C-alpha cells in the first residue's frame with residue numbers, strides 16, 4: 001500500500017508577504033491583484049482578515065466593505081516562486097517522488113521513506129515543523145493511500161494541521177463531504193449530479209457505476225473510483241531523469257532473407273532486445289519504427305505511434321510487424337533490419353490501469369509476463385528463456 005502526502009501551504013501569498021514585512025502579521029491583510037482597479041480581486045488573505053470573512057477571489061471593494069481596515073498589498077510573483085522552490089526543497093529531504101500541483105501544493109509519495117523517517121503522519125508532522133521553522137510558512141498535510149484522499153485531507157483541517165485518511169476512517173471523513181470538494185469536480189458536474197440527488201462523496205460511492213457512466217461518461221466511472229478510494233494515480237518524480245530519444249537494435253542477416261517467417265524471427269529477436277533494455281531502465285515507448293535494407297543497400301523505413309506507452313516485447317513485436325507490409329513487397333531479398341522505439345517515457349509505478357478498458361488489462365498481463373521473463377534472464381542468464389521460433393535459426397540471430 002502506498003503512503004501519499006498532499007502538502008498545501010496555508011494562505012501562501014499572504015504568508016510570504018507577512019514574513020517579508022512582519023508588521024503585516026498583526027493587522028488584517030490581503031494580497032490583491034490590480035489594487036487601483038475597482039475590479040481587482042483578493043488573491044490571498046491572512047488569518048485576521050479571514051476573521052472578517054474576507055474571501056479569496058472576491059472583489060477588493062467587497063472585502064473592504066466587510067473589513068474597512070484591511071491592508072491590501074500587491075502580489076510579488078517572483079518572490080512567491082522563490083519560496084515555492086524552497087518549500088519543495090524541504091520536501092525533497094523526505095522523498096524524490098514529488099509532484100507539484102500549483103505554486104503552493106505538492107503530492108509526495110513517501111512509501112519508500114517510511115523506514116527512514118517514520119509513518120506518513122510522522123513524516124507529515126516533520127515536514128510541517130521544518131517548513132514553519134525555516135520559512136515561517138504553515139502547511140496543511142493530508143496523508144492517505146491515494147492522491148485524491150490526500151488532497152481532501154490537506155483541505156480538511158487548516159492551518160498547520162495533519163489529517164490522516166486511511167482505510168479505516170475514510171468513510172466517516174470523506175463520505176459526508178460535498179462532491180465539489182473532490183478534485184476535478186466542477187460546477188457542471190456538481191449540477192448534473194445534484195439533478196439525480198447525488199450531493200456528497202458518499203452518495204457517489206454508494207451509487208451505481210454504470211449509471212454514473214451513462215450520466216457523465218468516462219469521468220463518471222472515474223469519480224466512482226475516486227469516491228471509493230480506488231484511484232491509483234502515481235506521483236511523478238521531482239527531477240525527471242534525462243531520457244534517451246530512442247532505443248533501437250539492428251541486425252544484418254547471415255543470409256539474405258526473402259520470406260516473412262524469417263523476417264518475423266528477426267523482428268522478434270530485435271523487439272525482445274529493445275523491450276528488455278527498456279524494462280531494465282524502467283522505460284516505455286510510444287512509437288516504433290522499422291527500417292529494412294535490401295541487397296542493393298536501399299533502405300526504407302516507416303514509423304508508427306502506439307495508443308499508449310509499452311515495454312512489452314510482444315506488443316512492440318506486433319506493432320513492428322504491422323508496419324512491414326508498408327515497407328516490403330516480398331519480391332526483393334532483404335539484407336538487414338532495424339527496429340527502434342522512440343517517444344520514450346518513464347515506467348510509472350502505478351499505471352492508470354483502472355481507467356483503461358479490458359484489452360488494456362490483457363496488455364498489462366502480457367507486460368507482467370515479459371517482466372517475469374526478463375527477471376529470470378537477469379538471474380539465470382539470457383539463454384534461460386528463449387523463443388521457440390528463434391531457436392536453431394540459420395540467420396545469425398543470437399539471443
Ligand SMILES: [Mg+2]
Pocket residue numbers: 008009010011012104105
Ligand atoms: Mg494553499
